[in-house]
Amino acid sequence: MRETIRIEDLRKVYEGGIKAVDGVSLEIGRGEVFGLLGPNGAGKTTLLHMLATLIRPTSGSAWVNGYHIVREAHKVRQSIGIVFQDPSSDDLLTGYENMKLHALMYGVPRDVLEDRISRLLRLVEMEERAHDLVRHYSGGMRRRLELARGLLHSPRVLFLDEPTLGLDPGSREHVWGYIQDLVKERDLSIIITTHYMEEAERLCDRVAIIDMGRIVALDTPAKLKERVGGEVLKLKIRNPRLDRLKKGYIKKVETKGDYLYLTVEDAGKHLQEILAEVGEVESVELRTPTLNDVFLHYTGREIREGPPEGGYGTRIIRARAGR
Amino acid sequence: MRELSGLYALWLREFIVFTRERSRIASALFTPLLWLFIFGTALKTKVTVTGAGAGMDYRLFIFPGILCMVVLFTSLFFGVYIVWDRKIDFLKEVMVAPLRRTTIFMGKVLGGMTDSIIESVVILGMGIFLGVSYTLSSLATAYVFIILLAVGMVSLGLIIGSRMESPEGFGMVVSFVAFPMFFLSGALYQVEDLPPWLTFLVYLDPVTYAVDGIRGALLGIGRFPLALDFALLLLYAAAMVVAGSYSFRRMKV
Ligand SMILES: Nc1ncnc2c1ncn2[C@@H]1O[C@H](COP(=O)(O)OP(=O)(O)O)[C@@H](O)[C@H]1O
C-alpha cells in the first residue's frame, strides 16, 4: 500500500525564531483517519498548512497523494480538501453561493455541480438554510457548511483543523457523526487536529501526540491510553472488599474517604465483574484519561491550559465588526 | 478551463457582494455630486478656461476629471477587500484552491473594474445635465480610458493591500497615494497654469493621461494626442498587472 502522506523531517521556523514545527516525520496510510493531538501552540495548524501548501516549510519534505508540497503545489491543491480552524466562508454570501463558488474554483463539471451541492448540503443537514446569508448562521452551522464545501470536489485527503473547536456539545456530536459517516462511505484519508482526547479517540485510527513542534508519541488511541495506565474507575462505597480486587487487569487501588479509585485496563469489559465483587456501590464514575493525563505521561509536564484562541465562536464576531 | 471558471467564480463573488452593499455605490457617487454642483458652480464665474476650450463652462471642463476621480478612488480603495479577505480568512479558501495566482489576482481586478464601470455609467449620465453630448465613438473611447485606469488602479490597490494587515492601515497608505494622484492629474485645472517643477510631477502621474484622454474624447480639448494618452496609460496598466500577479504569488494568507 502506498502511503497517502509522507513527511520527512519537516520544519517551520517563523520570523522571530519560533520553531512551530521542529522536525516531524510521519507516514499516513490510504483510508486512514489520523489524529494530531496537542495543546494550543503545539504546531498542529502550521503542520497542516504546510501540507496544504499555504505555508512554505523552512526545511524538510513532504508528499501528499504522491505530490511534493512545494514543487508540485498545484497538484497537491487539486487533490486535497481542507476545513480551516477559523471559518473561511464569505459571510455576505449565502451557504449555497459559497458552495457554488468553491465548485467553480475547483472545476467541478457543470452537469454534476448542482446535484453534488444539494447532496452535500443534505448530508450536513443544511439544505433548509442554504439560501440564507452565512452571516446569520451559528458557529455549528458554519462548520457544517464548510465541511460540506471541503468535500465538494471529491478530494482524496481531507484535512480538518480542530473540527469542533468552540462548538457546543450538541453541534460537536453532530460533526462527529458526519465525520464517522464519511469514513464509512468514502475512500478518503482524513487528518484531524484536535486538543480534545475524546475527539481523537472517537474518530481516529492512529493518533500522534504533538508538543512544541515535535511528535512525542504515536499509536492507536487505545494503546496510548494503555501506556498511561488505563482508565480510572471512581466508586462511592462504604466497605469495599479490597481482597477480592487482586486481579491482573486492576493496576492500582486507592481510597480517599468514601471513594475508591481503581486504575483498570479495558474498564468497559471488566466493569460488571468489578461491581459484582467489590460490595455495595452507591455511585460509579468512569474517568478515561484526558489529554492532560496522556500528555503528562509522555512529556512529564502539564498542558499549559489557556482558553483556545479562535474557533467558530469568537472569530465570527470579530469578522463581523466592520466590512 | 478551470482557470476560466475560477476567474468567473472570483468575479461573480465580487459582483454579488457589490450589489448587496448598496451603500458602497451611494457613497461613491455622493462626492462627485458635491464637486460638480457645489464646487463647480461656485468657481464657474471665477475660473476662465483658456486655450482650446476657451470660454467653456468650468463644470463641463472638470467633468472628465471628476469621472476619473470616481474611477481612481473606487479602484484604489478596492484593494481593501483583499485585506478583508485575509481578515475573514476567505483568502485561505481561495489560496488553497488549484488556481494560478495570476487568475486569483485577475479575478479581483475584474471585480474592482466592474464596480468602477458601473459607477462611471452613472457619472456619465450626470454629464447630460451639464450639456455633454455623447456620440457612440466618444463613449467608446472614454470607456477604453476608464477601463485602463481602473485596471491600473485596482492593481495598485491590490498590491498595497496584499501587504497590509489592517483595513485602517490600508486606508492611510492609499490616501497618501490617491490624493496626490488626483490633484496632480489636472482634473480641476489646466496644467499650463502650474509652475514647471510641478508640471514634471503631473507628467509622472498616470491619471493625467486618463483625464486628458477622456477630455479629448468627450470635449475635444485634449492636450496630448489621444494615441499618446492611450499608449502611456496602457503601459501603466500592464506594468501594474504584472507587478500585481507577482505580489499575489508572494502574498501570505
Ligand atoms: N504567522 C505566524 N508567525 C509567527 N508565529 C506563528 C505564526 N503562526 C503561528 N505561530 C506560532 O507558532 C506556534 C505554533 O502555532 P500553531 O501551528 O497555530 O499551533 P496549534 O495549531 O497547535 O495551536 C505558536 O507558538 C504560534 O504562536
Ligand SMILES: [Mg+2]
Ligand atoms: Mg491550530
